[in-house]
Amino acid sequence: MxxxxxxxxxxxxxxxxxxxxxxxxxxxxxxxxxxxxxxxxxxxxxxxxxxxxxxxxxxxxxxxxxxxxxxxxxRILSREDARALYEVRAALESEAARLAASTTGAGTGQQFRTLLEQHAQEVGTHPQGAYLQGAGDRDFHMVTARMAGNPIILRYLTRELYPQLSLLRIKHRNVTGRGAKALREHERIAAAITDGDPEVAGLLMRRHIENSWTALEAQLAQTAKDTE
The missing domain is CATH 1.10.10.10 (Winged helix-like DNA-binding domain superfamily/Winged helix DNA-binding domain)
Known part of the structure; x- marks a missing residue:
């Protein structure tokens, strides 16, 4: 048989x-x-x-x-693919942050504090390195997306966008990241969500994603130059 x-x-x-x-x-x-x-x-x-x-x-x-x-x-993701992914990410995650702030609960602040304290300890060991987060409940963006309470946004992020972003990062995992700067941006977003301020939370998340793209785009350009 x-x-x-x-x-x-x-x-x-x-x-x-x-x-x-x-x-x-x-x-x-x-x-x-x-x-x-x-x-x-x-x-x-x-x-x-x-x-x-x-x-x-x-x-x-x-x-x-x-x-x-x-x-x-x-799949091999091109720079154009990466740009498109980040454009969609900015739209979806800024809305997720806005919705999360609209439905913030009593335990929101503590959940973020616990998570970001863990991240601060990790970032402290390599402040100029990549902001490495765990999966699921240890990922700031995943936690925020779940807080939004919108199953369609969560499905698009987890089933399509995040896997493609992970694939993109494989090629650039050894390139210097934003470390401490990204952590401070997360802290401001978390504060806006905890305070129940949807507009500020959405704006800060969009700026955070845009800053992330600016850093990655520079890395992509440098990597392309190094391989020429």
């Missing part, structure tokens, strides 16, 4: 997509890497059907590119 008939826990395409997403966003599969159906089917001990379905899922989330008659590869 073929090992490819074995079934592991969870629906096969979703399981495969989850594993491949981890490999891609963890940097184990680099941008441009070929994702051959036969090789992946052998690796996961499944038929090519679930592999094809998984690759289609990842294509929909924007981290895999599928070219007819050529196959699938980990």
């Amino acid at each position: 073929s090992t490819k008939s074995k079934t592991l826990r969870g629906p096969a395409p979703e399981r495969l997509a989850s594993q491949l997403r981890e490999d891609i966003l963890g940097g184990r599969l680099q941008p441009g890497a070929r994702l051959g159906e036969m090789a992946l089917a052998d690796r996961f001990e499944v038929s090519r059907g679930p592999v094809r379905a998984a690759l289609n899922m990842l294509s929909e989330s924007g981290i895999v590119t599928i070219v007819p008659n050529s196959g699938a590869r980990v």
Whole structure:
């Protein structure tokens, strides 16, 4: 009996997509890497059907590119792609901050204080380095998006925008980040949300994303220059 008939826990395409997403966003599969159906089917001990379905899922989330008659590869994001992502990010996250401030609760301030105190300790060890955040409840932007209470904004951010941003950062993970400056911007946004000031919260978040893009754009330009 073929090992490819074995079934592991969870629906096969979703399981495969989850594993491949981890490999891609963890940097184990680099941008441009070929994702051959036969090789992946052998690796996961499944038929090519679930592999094809998984690759289609990842294509929909924007981290895999599928070219007819050529196959699938980990997506390579251009500077134009990055700019477009940040434009959408500014719109969605500024609205998320505005909504979060409109529905702020008694525990909002404490939640932000606990989170940002952790970040301050981490940033303090490398103030000019990248602002590295954990996933889920340790990510300032994710916490803010959840506070907004808008499932559509949250879905677009978590299923499409954030995975593509993570893929973009893989290529530039060793480039100097904004560190302490980004932390101070987060603190101001958190204060506006906690104070229940939607307009200021939205404005500060938009400026924060724009500042982030300015820094990244300079990094992209320098990286391109270094590779010439």
